Amino acid sequence: MPYTKKELLDNEYYQNLKDEEEQKYLQRRELLKTAACTNPGSGGIPADGKLLVRDQSGTILLFESPYDGTLFDDESTVIPKTLEVQQYRINDPILDEVIDREFSEL
Numbered sequence: 854m855p856y857t858k859k860e861l862l863d864n865e866y867y868q869n870l871k872d873e874e875e876q877k878y879l880q881r882r883e884l885l886k887t888a889a890c891t892n893p894g895s896g897g898i899p900a901d902g903k904l905l906v907r908d909q910s911g912t913i914l915l916f917e918s919p920y921d922g923t924l925f926d927d928e929s930t931v932i933p934k935t936l937e938v939q940q941y942r943i944n945d946p947i948l949d950e951v952i953d954r955e956f957s958e959l
């Protein structure tokens with residue numbers, strides 16, 4: 854029969870297992886953060902100066918606090934986004950050659 858939440862809080866084995874998993878999770882986060890600072894370009898971390906940690910497929914890995922579920926507020930959770938927009942030349946005469954802008958009745 855499964856344990857209730859109250860029973861799990863009193864279960865020493867479960868608490869030790871939970872603490873061990875939390876520590877492994879935090880150690881992995883610190884290891885990847887340290888690798889990003891000391892050896893960029895390794896372990897899926899891009900060598901572009903950003904501290905975003907990625908796995909082998911390029912997916913960004915974000916770590917949250919195992920205690921309250923909130924994201925850590927540091928340089929490894931900031932995703933820089935440029936607000937620059939490329940301006941295309943829409944008044945160029947060549948556009949009229951490519952796109953027929955004349956309307957005709959059917």
